[in-house]
Structures are given as structure tokens and as C-alpha cells.
Amino acid sequence: MVPTMVLVADDSQDTDRKEALRDLADAVAERGEAPVVRAFGSGSEVRRAVHSVEGPMVVVPAFVAGGDFASAQLFAGLDLEGRFDACPTAPLGAVPSMVADLAGRLSASGWTDGDGVVLAADGSTGQDERQAVTDVARMLSRRLGSPVQVGYLNSWAPSVGDAVERLQRNGRERVAVAAWRLVEDRDYDRLHEMGAASVTAPLWPSEIVVDSLLAQHRAAKARLAA
Structure with missing residues (x-):
């Protein structure tokens, strides 16, 4: 079973960010490598989206390391205790x-x-x-x-x-x-x-971002299967 990729970010205060993140999630889903769930919004909205996922999942930050203070705080506060089928990843860094x-x-x-x-x-x-x-x-x-x-x-x-x-x-x-x-x-x-x-423009849109997120998913999928 292919683990669901759960993309996580805070988009609760910004309509531009909300639209861009949804476009990014759609681009990842269109690759067809894994089912994708958007866990965007406030803390409570993100927690609901994450905990609604059944089966194995890879929880992926939809932000770069040090590039989104609000989302980093939200991601750090996620409680995945007891979800042995969940594998969180680090945010994208020096790729x-x-x-x-x-x-x-x-x-x-x-x-x-x-x-x-x-x-x-x-x-x-x-x-x-x-x-x-x-x-x-x-x-x-x-x-x-x-x-x-x-x-x-x-x-x-x-x-x-x-x-x-x-x-x-x-x-x-x-x-x-x-x-x-x-x-x-x-x-x-x-x-x-x-x-x-x-x-410079933000890193997304770029297919390199999609490639990098999917690479994280593949690595976490291997860890879940070990």
C-alpha cells in the first residue's frame, strides 16, 4: 500500500499562500506517485486533516527549512504519538x-x-x-x-x-x-x-520543488516498510 502524502502548512491568514499551496498539492498529486492530502489551515484544521487519514502516511512540510515561521511552529506541534504508520519528514533544506x-x-x-x-x-x-x-x-x-x-x-x-x-x-x-x-x-x-x-520569485512554481517533495516521500516510504 502506498502511504498517503500529507502536505502540511499554515495558510490561515493569507489567501495568496492558500492558493499557491493548493496549486502545489495539485501538482504533486498529478504525478500519480501517491495519494495526496492537503493539511492546510489553522492548527485545528491541520490536525483534523492529518488524523482523518486512514492507513500509512508520510507527513511532509509544505515549506522550506527556516522559510515559514508560522508553519514550522504548527508542524512542530503535531501529535503523531501512537500512529506507528505515520512518518514525518524534515522540511526541504539544502537540496x-x-x-x-x-x-x-x-x-x-x-x-x-x-x-x-x-x-x-x-x-x-x-x-x-x-x-x-x-x-x-x-x-x-x-x-x-x-x-x-x-x-x-x-x-x-x-x-x-x-x-x-x-x-x-x-x-x-x-x-x-x-x-x-x-x-x-x-x-x-x-x-x-x-x-x-x-x-527573486518564490521557489514554487517549479517542478524541482515537486521532485524534491516526492523524493522525501520515497525515502520515508522505505523507512515505513523497513
């Missing part, structure tokens, strides 16, 4: 294909060698997610051959705005923001107010 895609988005947005780069994350309460953001910044820096500064919107320091200003004070007249977030939402819109020359 080489996703980092390569982000580098391509930077170039498409107008970044050139010599411009500053800020990797704009959201933040989280988990150190694992913070480390994942650091790893993404290092991988992106190696791919670009240029330093990458990390900035945060809703947690930790420095803020995205402070990171942009620091690079500008240090002689980088143009600074590009690489948005480390899965979907468009109101927080993404704030990135355009930080004084950067350009801001």
Missing part, C-alpha cells in the same frame, strides 16, 4: 537542485558578479532549520562565487533590511535578495520594501 534553481533565479532577476546577495529566510524556533539556512547560503555562495549574507524576516538576526544595508555600507551598490521561501504570501511582498535592487 542541490533547489539551490541551483535559486542561483538561476538570481541571474534572471538581474544579479551580476559584484552585486551583493542576501538570502532572505523567515526564521524558526528550531536550530536544525537555522543550520539548514546556513547550509543553503554556503551552497549558494559556492555556486555564485560570491559571498551570501543571511537575513531574516520574522525571527533571529540580522533582519533582511539590516543585511541589505550592511552590504550597501560595505561598498555593494546593488544588492539582490534571494527569497528562501516556497510560495508567495504577504511576507514575501515585504521583501520588496527592503531597499534591494531585485528580489
